[in-house]
Amino acid sequence: MGMNKNDGNGFSSEPQASVTLHLVPPSASMATKAPGFVVTDLTSVFRSNTSSNRSKVRVSIVRCSVQVSSDRTATGLPPWKQFDARLVLEDGSIWRAKSFGASGTQVGEVVFNTSLTGYQEILTDPSYAGQFVLMTNPHIGNTGVNFDDEESVQCFLAGLVIRSLSPSTSNWRCTEALCDYLAKRNIMGIYDVDTRAITRRLREDGSLIGVLSTDRSKTDEELLKMSRSWDIVGIDLISGVSCKSPYEWVNTTKPDWEFNSNRRSEETFHVVAYDFGIKHNILKRLASYGCKITVVPSTWPASKTLEMKPDGLLFSNGPGDPSAVPYAVETVKNLLGKVPVFGICMGHQLIGQALGGKTFKMKFGHHGGNHPVRNLQTGHVEISAQNHNYAVDPASLPEGVEVTHINLNDGSCAGLAFPAQKLMSLQYHPEASPGPHDSDYAFREFVELMKQEKKVKA
Numbered sequence: 001m002g003m004n005k006n007d008g009n010g011f012s013s014e015p016q017a018s019v020t021l022h023l024v025p026p027s028a029s030m031a032t033k034a035p036g037f038v039v040t041d042l043t044s045v046f047r048s049n050t051s052s053n054r055s056k057v058r059v060s061i062v063r064c065s066v067q068v069s070s071d072r073t074a075t076g077l078p079p080w081k082q083f084d085a086r087l088v089l090e091d092g093s094i095w096r097a098k099s100f101g102a103s104g105t106q107v108g109e110v111v112f113n114t115s116l117t118g119y120q121e122i123l124t125d126p127s128y129a130g131q132f133v134l135m136t137n138p139h140i141g142n143t144g145v146n147f148d149d150e151e152s153v154q155c156f157l158a159g160l161v162i163r164s165l166s167p168s169t170s171n172w173r174c175t176e177a178l179c180d181y182l183a184k185r186n187i188m189g190i191y192d193v194d195t196r197a198i199t200r201r202l203r204e205d206g207s208l209i210g211v212l213s214t215d216r217s218k219t220d221e222e223l224l225k226m227s228r229s230w231d232i233v234g235i236d237l238i239s240g241v242s243c244k245s246p247y248e249w250v251n252t253t254k255p256d257w258e259f260n261s262n263r264r265s266e267e268t269f270h271v272v273a274y275d276f277g278i279k280h281n282i283l284k285r286l287a288s289y290g291c292k293i294t295v296v297p298s299t300w301p302a303s304k305t306l307e308m309k310p311d312g313l314l315f316s317n318g319p320g321d322p323s324a325v326p327y328a329v330e331t332v333k334n335l336l337g338k339v340p341v342f343g344i345c346m347g348h349q350l351i352g353q354a355l356g357g358k359t360f361k362m363k364f365g366h367h368g369g370n371h372p373v374r375n376l377q378t379g380h381v382e383i384s385a386q387n388h389n390y391a392v393d394p395a396s397l398p399e400g401v402e403v404t405h406i407n408l409n410d411g412s413c414a415g416l417a418f419p420a421q422k423l424m425s426l427q428y429h430p431e432a433s434p435g436p437h438d439s440d441y442a443f444r445e446f447v448e449l450m451k452q453e454k455k456v457k458a
């Protein structure tokens with residue numbers, strides 16, 4: 001197999017009498033539907049079991065590229081169940097496509113995401129509940145999905161809209177093909193649709209409600225009517241994604257992926273995290289910075305939180321309209337000023353409202369991993385991960401509240417601080433997932449805020 005002696009990967013060029021290869025296709029069903037895989041990449045063959053008898057070495061292939069055999073592709077069929085699909089937008093436009101994943105009829109708001117990679121984190125971000133995510137990157141699915149990149153326990157989004165779905169997967173962490181993953185989670189995906197044209201329309205006209213359907217019995221007019229009789233504004237989407245009872249979170253970022261290992265606080269701070277649809281990486285980053293975390297449901301009363309005597313509070317990201325969840329605003333209001341708080345995205349918007357400010361719906365929002373933000377306190381520009389359709393109007397906020405960050409694409413408010421109330425918040429995602437890590441320092445600043453408060457109280 002052309003391995004060099006001691007090449008640094010544990011490979012040896014010594015004679016090997018017996019080698020067992022375990023091929024790992026992206027999914028079992030793909031293997032049965034498309035027999036005859038062609039292994040195209042053996043770069044990561046490694047020795048998993050060395051016995052004292054060096055002539056018997058078992059080898060597992062953990063990374064392999066799998067391509068659908070020419071037999072299968074010759075038939076012109078892709079390795080997933082596919083139906084004709086329609087996306088009917090409320091403006092009357094009809095987009096014909098092919099489906100993968102689940103089938104049926106689903107209504108939602110269409111938003112476009114400009115991330116080049118990280119579709120699994122996007123699919124599992126609970127903040128997309130009620131929305132169809134259209135990826136502007138035309139080629140999706142080529143890295144499959146894996147065990148580690150889940151941002152929640154489920155896919156809450158309404159569906160996925162892409163230009164082209166890769167028929168093969170190639171990634172060393174891949175455990176399943178995207179088509180099978182979505183089918184199991186009952187999420188509809190469509191491809192073979194002009195995502196660029198839809199994006200331009202959304203940029204011109206703003207986010208649009210649409211209906212995605214594989215149901216031939218439904219007329220275009222019926223689907224159009226459905227899209228025009230539903231609205232995402234004013235709906236409490238948080239209650240469908242929040243946990244039902246409190247739990248402890250202990251997982252840190254895995255050592256292999258930890259890029260900020262010197263930043264762990266020597267003290268441990270107890271953080272109560274309100275789950276409005278919390279992404280796992282927010283919890284992992286807090287844990288990596290040395291926090292002990294209790295996650296509580298969105299309806300958890302402020303009084304019970306204060307009984308837990310936390311050092312700090314995290315108000316998480318979450319789906320939908322912040323004006324549709326007055327109970328959450330009330331909870332935030334009852335907690336502000338009592339302990340240091342950090343709000344992220346929906347959490348930031350709820351803080352804005354709790355302070356007496358207003359939120360408004362943006363034309364098409366910010367969704368992607370490439371949004372430039374200026375930190376007004378340091379002057380630094382961060383490239384950030386964003387996913388929101390609403391924003392806080394800074395002019396509506398009371399005196400003493402500082403705008404700390406602005407989005408450089410449109411000048412909108414991207415961060416707030418209110419030192420008198422030990423408060424900081426960001427409209428975007430310092431935990432990234434997917435996206436750049438430029439804003440990770442925000443977790444350190446939150447720890448500093450809790451540290452200062454502890455000192456004052458001591």
Ligand SMILES: NC(=O)CC[C@H](N)C(=O)O
Binds near residue numbers: 317319322347390
């Ligand atoms: N990621 C989030 O928390 C989203 C916030 C809010 N639901 C919005 O769309 O603006």
